[in-house]
Amino acid sequence: MSANKEREVPVRIIYRKKGHGHGHHGGAWKVAFADFMTAMFAMFLVLWLINQSSDVKSAVAGYFQDPLGRADEFGSSIVPGEGAQASVVRPMRPTDVTDMRLNKMEVMSRLQEELASAPELKGVMDKIEIKLTDEGLQIQLLEDSTGVFFESGSASPSWRGRGVLAILGQELGQLPNPILIAGYTDARPYRRADGYSNWELSADRANTARRILQLNGVGDHQVLQIRGFADRDLLTPGDPYAASNRRVSITMKFDGTPAPSDSTGSAGPQAQGAFE
Template identity: 50%
Template sequence: MATNPASAPLIIIVRKKKRHGGHHGGAWKVAYADFVTAMMSLFIVLWLLNSSQEVRKAIGGYFQDPTGKGRQIGSGMAGSGDALQVSKSDMGQIKEKLQQAVKQAVALEKSRDHVQMTVTGEGLRIEMLETSAGLFFQSGSGEPTETGRELLATLAAELGKLPNRLMIEGHTDSTPYKGVANYSNWELSADRANAARRLMEETGLRSDQVQQVRGYADQDLRTPKTPGDASNRRISIIVKYDMLPPDPDPPAAKTIQTEPNRKAGLPRPPSPTSQQPASPLAAPNARS
């Protein structure tokens, strides 16, 4: 049977030409960009390995805080290497260096167990804990012993290298001071703190590095359950965190008034803990 050509279906064959769009579709550009980025990263790493410690710390400060709100050098904040922020991890390294310096001092071999270092919220706290016989200061006196002088000089040589400010505190136990009229634990604690400051400034500290000198007497006991323990008699040196920002919302100051002051409408006088009395040294036969 013959087929009618008019009713046969029309078959259309479309032949597409394969073309290489933009040199293989541009995929080579992505690979080349990755290669260039990798090479640039390699050159930066090689450069950093040959850079100084200050440069590496500056670069690290930027990547830790790229917004420029941090306190590390290199973060975009005005200043130089002298405005270095010491973090808790840095304080840990400072602690290790100080401990190593104390260990290397032959004269301090018997007193190492009486030097405690702790990283706290305010900085690195170094405590010189006394013994009943008087290890770092002569009994009942603000005069350092040879061991005390050696330790303070060792600490000053290391701390003087830092940009951080220091606070020096003097503490006593709760036993009342006897032997000299108008001289108490308040004067003794302040005299010992000031003696430590003077010696450390002579052996390594900058003249403006000590920010505060405090005498606490027995108002901040290390072992409150045993107020008469010798370890309560101590010198505390606090290495403060550098350049801490001010509190944006400081708490409102509260004025505590005594009963006579309330009647007169006068504020309470300042606490003697911040005073630095220039009192004569006590006799050696008094308690420490």
């Protein structure tokens, strides 16, 4: 017995405590961090807006007033197929959203600035008349005895004529508004042996202007009418032979302006001449 007792080894049970580290702090820090990031984003957005131009500010304000921008295009009915017929809208360039929200005076001012800054137009700006009419924003290219924009008795544009029409095409092409183009002559008798007269000349000059405008940005869907008035709508009635009666006018219509009247002159996107 004594020998067995000597061989017995006491069993020791050791309990080791596992460390749990720091206690759980919860998710409160995540909420605070999210609030901080939101505040920083809002601050940078405000700083960005403050440094933007008035055009961008106007566009941003307009977006929040009408985020979807569908009321004018698709009508007021919520039933598919009812309401105003959806208009076909061309893919918009980045500046279109801003330009669409510019008012008439801003568009007119920008056109004047662009034309005045063109070196090729120095000295002839007094022959370019931009004004607001009942039909919309009207740009008139007025001739003089030297043939500023078109060669005398011809529908071929001068280099200045091509230059001003190219600038107008770039600017007007950024807007979705429809355009009316009209040609006018003075009262001097003009008739070639083949019967070509002031009627054809006025309409052909308007059509030449259309081609140059479209080559430089104006969309085909924008051209509403090409009209030739010959000498039936003189700019200077008191002097029917005045060179300023020979002109080409480009009118951009805005919402609310009346439709063009069926007055004397040719009408239609592909008009080649005008007869009564």
